[in-house]
């Protein structure tokens with residue numbers, strides 16, 4: 001009888017302690033997307049195909065994104081996302097971005113200087 005009461009008391013204490021435990025903080029392995037570091041990280045996801053900072057390698061069949069007029073990239077991405085611009089991969093890729101992320105990417109690439117050695 002005493003043992004059962006003791007066990008019940010321990011259970012109550014243990015449950016109370018578990019209930020009071022604060023939830024763990026969100027993982028901090030990536031910068032939020034709309035910070036400067038976050039936008040650089042989003043732009044880096046384009047680099048394997050469009051080149052670092054949007055400068056496609058000379059001779060690449062994939063277009064450069066650097067120094068495009070403002071609105072150009074966000075506009076194309078929105079068309080891809082809606083399935084209104086034909087594509088092999090960009091319709092899928094564009095679905096991963098919200099409007100504000102596309103606008104931030106657009107501004108990031110528009111700020112990049114054009115290079116003489118890269119396709120336009």
Ligand code: HEC
Nearest residue numbers: 042045046049062063073076077087088089090091093105
């Ligand atoms: C896996 C390779 C790949 C990645 C990664 C990629 N793209 Fe593309 N992108 C392409 C290809 C290929 C095309 C040509 C359309 C097609 O076939 O999908 C293209 C076309 C585009 C165009 C249209 C260019 C034009 O002149 O019409 C834009 C804008 C664009 N991509 C933006 C981006 C952005 C922004 C990212 C990163 C968020 C990105 N792409 C990531 C391969 C890629």
